[in-house]
Amino acid sequence: MANTVTTSTHRSGPVDQILLCPACGTQNEQPRTFQFDSGRGVTAWARCNHCDTYFLTSTYDPQVETDHTRHMAWGNEDEGAALNQRRRYGFVAALDRIEELGYGGGKILDVGCSFGGILLEAKKRGFECAGVDIVPEAVAYVQGLGISAEECSSLHDCTLFSRQSPADVISVLDAHIYWPNQPAELRAAYDLLRENGLLVIRAITKSALVTAGRFVGSFSPGISRKLIRRAISDHRFSMPLKSLLNTVEEVGFEIVSASPRGTRDTREMPLDTQAAHHVGTLLWHGLGVSIAPSTLIFARKKQST
Ligand SMILES: [Zn+2]
Structure with a gap:
């Protein structure tokens, strides 16, 4: 279900790289990725397979x-x-x-x-x-x-x-x-x-809000964008x-x-x-x-x- 969400604010799908989760330190092979409109602009995010954290994929x-x-x-x-x-x-x-x-x-x-x-x-x-x-x-x-x-x-x-x-x-x-x-x-x-x-x-423990934002995305992209932006602000991860x-x-x-x-x-x-x-x-x-x-x-x- 989540992988089929394709509004302009958050596309998701597997990625062919190994990404380190900054929150728990796990190396993620092919995590699901998203595009979120956050306090840092539209940025690429992934979700950790181990701890369910959403994290910014750009290098620190x-x-x-x-x-x-x-x-x-x-x-x-x-x-x-x-x-x-x-x-x-x-x-x-x-x-x-x-x-x-x-x-x-x-x-x-x-x-x-x-x-x-x-x-x-x-x-x-x-x-x-x-x-x-x-x-x-x-x-x-x-x-x-x-x-x-x-x-x-x-x-x-x-x-x-x-x-x-x-x-x-x-x-x-x-x-x-x-x-x-x-x-x-x-x-x-x-x-x-x-x-x-x-x-x-x-x-800051708002990852449930990011998930909620993703799920309303298919029928209410405006509210979805607002929820996700508010949850993430300019943070590097949401755990x-x-x-x-x-x-x-x-x-x-x-x-x-x-x-x-x-x-x-x-x-x-x-x-x-x-x-x-x-x-x-x-x-x-x-x-x-x-x-x-x-x-x-x-x-x-x-x-x-
Ligand atoms: Zn993690």
Whole structure:
């Protein structure tokens, strides 16, 4: 059925190449491919046979990605600093939970720290803060706030922490969907954390919306395009929550909690987005079904044996 969908926004069919799924790291032979109209224009996508993630098939180029990010709200100073204010509610909710789990005042490394984001709130609460980002202007801005920061396109290049001098908490808020190889980045996070250290991921989990968009495509191409564009935004992949939790566990973390609760950035969200969050939270807590657009995951590094 899916392979017969042939509207202008998403053609699908097998492809004769082997593609690495950036979300779970599996090599896919002849995955189904699609053309999606996303925040990056009309681009080629595939769906992983192993974890059901939709992913952008173009090669990851750190320089292209940095230039792309500069054009987004979180990649330039004027909008980025204003965004910190609008997103404060989400940062407060994440930090409340980090403190509740016993990591208050610890060393926190924020991955994709933008123009300060959660680190501004964490600093006020007495955390020892550090951040990495791919945008040099963001890194310079954060350094100007008196916070350690480093320009890195991969956590493997991060020198702010090490096995000898590890972090207590690593946060990845709305950033995992830009990773070219998520398992590799999670392993790097694992190495930079102390034993029992905490990994916090605010994950975008909208792959069901992409699937819904594909299926309405045959009779309503306009709605289909809108749904898919909204689900994907400018992300590099769209992963089901269950697959993400499996990937995090495979790297050596134990899931402490995963819930849509506390993921709302702001109280100024459009009403339909707020409603989706409420319904998502109810379904997740009542039935264990995830349709929420984002999920806050807390995972603890298991002690090595
Ligand atoms: Zn995959």
